[in-house]
Amino acid sequence: MDLYSASDWYDAEGLLTDDERLVLGRLRDFLETTAKPLVGDYWERGEFPYEIAQPLIDLDLMEPAELTANRTRPARGLYHGFRIFELARTDASIATFYTAQAGLFRTAIRVGASEEQKQEWMPQVIDFTLKGVFSLTEPEHGSDIAGGLATTARREPGTDTWVLDGAKRWIGGAFTADVLAVFARDVADGQVKAFLVPREAPGVTLEKIHRKTALRMMQNAHITLDGVRVTEADRLHNVNSFRDVAAMLRAMRSDVAWIATGIQAGAFEAALRYVTGREQFGRQLGGFQLVQEKLARMLGNLTSSLALVVRLTEQQEKGVYRDQDSALAKMQTSLLMRETVALAREVVGGNGITLDTEVARFHADAEAVYSYEGTHEINALIVGRALTGQSAFTK
Numbered sequence: 138m139d140l141y142s143a144s145d146w147y148d149a150e151g152l153l154t155d156d157e158r159l160v161l162g163r164l165r166d167f168l169e170t171t172a173k174p175l176v177g178d179y180w181e182r183g184e185f186p187y188e189i190a191q192p193l194i195d196l197d198l199m200e201p202a203e204l205t206a207n208r209t210r211p212a213r214g215l216y217h218g219f220r221i222f223e224l225a226r227t228d229a230s231i232a233t234f235y236t237a238q239a240g241l242f243r244t245a246i247r248v249g250a251s252e253e254q255k256q257e258w259m260p261q262v263i264d265f266t267l268k269g270v271f272s273l274t275e276p277e278h279g280s281d282i283a284g285g286l287a288t289t290a291r292r293e294p295g296t297d298t299w300v301l302d303g304a305k306r307w308i309g310g311a312f313t314a315d316v317l318a319v320f321a322r323d324v325a326d327g328q329v330k331a332f333l334v335p336r337e338a339p340g341v342t343l344e345k346i347h348r349k350t351a352l353r354m355m356q357n358a359h360i361t362l363d364g365v366r367v368t369e370a371d372r373l374h375n376v377n378s379f380r381d382v383a384a385m386l387r388a389m390r391s392d393v394a395w396i397a398t399g400i401q402a403g404a405f406e407a408a409l410r411y412v413t414g415r416e417q418f419g420r421q422l423g424g425f426q427l428v429q430e431k432l433a434r435m436l437g438n439l440t441s442s443l444a445l446v447v448r449l450t451e452q453q454e455k456g457v458y459r460d461q462d463s464a465l466a467k468m469q470t471s472l473l474m475r476e477t478v479a480l481a482r483e484v485v486g487g488n489g490i491t492l493d494t495e496v497a498r499f500h501a502d503a504e505a506v507y508s509y510e511g512t513h514e515i516n517a518l519i520v521g522r523a524l525t526g527q528s529a530f531t532k
């Protein structure tokens with residue numbers, strides 16, 4: 138059976154238009170022929186294949202001209218979702234790298250910038266001439282960032298200059314960014330604000346986080362901000378409290394749910410390819426009942442996840458954005474992803490722990506996706522709060 142149709146069991150892609158499928162087909166060809174052959178070696182070395190970055194940008198995928206009547210209207214949410222799915226089905230680091238700009242940074246600008254700022258920056262975000270990253274997490278504050286955020290912003294009296302001090306951790310894509318969207322607490326009113334800090338500004342130091350066992354290709358930075366000066370013009374004028382940051386997270390969690398779904402497709406397809414190719418006891422692995430049961434479970438997880446993200450995206454297209462919706466999607470798709478990649482690794486046997494069969498990479502990378510953009514527990518608590526009206530984050 139054709140692997141692509143096997144993993145889209147209920148034809149979710151049938152919801153796309155012909156033009157959208159054409160653009161995504163361009164991406165699929167590029168990933169198959171150019172990116173896929175590179176990822177095993179780069180993963181092992183813990184480096185990103187930057188030679189694919191510009192060709193990927195040149196595919197014009199963020200707001201493709203043919204889907205947006207030459208950028209006069211935005212592409213549909215489902216297109217964006219399937220673009221993330223397609224990237225993650227090949228590699229989670231490539232999906233995360235692209236989404237750092239197309240999801241995280243773009244969302245920071247879309248939600249946080251004033252209309253005038255958006256007019257200036259958004260076209261550059263879309264064509265990648267202004268590359269940025271989302272710098273929220275800190276060394277001492279991950280899940281409790283809302284209340285704990287400790288990076289400070291001080292406005293120099295009588296000037297339009299702000300001075301930032303603090304540290305950020307895990308920031309994906311920072312090494313190749315032009316600017317870092319840094320979230321800091323204004324010492325004057327105690328509220329969280331956001332600033333576009335040039336990566337090379339005096340006082341900014343980036344250190345690579347080494348020895349990762351997941352998303353090894355993705356480069357994550359530990360960032361130190363020591364008396365970094367930025368102007369009021371580079372502050373995102375619509376970010377005036379953590380409530381505005383939460384609005385960004387709502388959109389970004391949906392993107393990660395699509396990543397968790399794409400990873401399942403990649404792992405399932407690699408596993409299916411393997412078990413229909415290898416024989417034991419004189420017959421194909423795929424012919425054994427116990428292997429088929431695992432294939433069916435993987436497909437069930439993947440199909441449930443796809444149905445979930447498609448419906449979530451349709452709701453968001455209608456303007457329904459609730460914290461609990463994207464939290465539920467991120468939580469559930471990640472839970473199913475963890476089982477799917479483990480089953481994929483299992484049916485591939487010993488070869489499932491080498492980078493040659495692909496499932497090992499998906500299996501390892503899934504652990505990072507499981508934890509970023511809100512851990513399982515934090516997303517469950519967001520859903521629990523909506524269900525009961527009681528916040529259970531502390532005690």
Ligand SMILES: Cc1cc2nc3c(=O)[nH]c(=O)nc-3n(C[C@H](O)[C@H](O)[C@H](O)COP(=O)(O)OP(=O)(O)OC[C@H]3O[C@@H](n4cnc5c(N)ncnc54)[C@H](O)[C@@H]3O)c2cc1C
Pocket residue numbers: 270271272273274278279280281306307308309352357505508509510511512513514515529530531
């Ligand atoms: C590969 C990778 C890329 C990332 N990229 C970015 C990025 O680009 N930008 C950015 O800002 N951040 C990024 N992050 C950070 C990510 O969002 C955080 O790792 C995540 O929010 C969890 O924070 P933490 O790792 O500090 O875990 P902690 O908050 O220390 O949590 C540890 C454990 O305790 C649990 N826990 C915490 N509080 C509670 C509670 N109240 N009740 C029950 N359990 C609880 C958690 O669920 C988790 O299991 C990235 C992380 C990774 C791993």
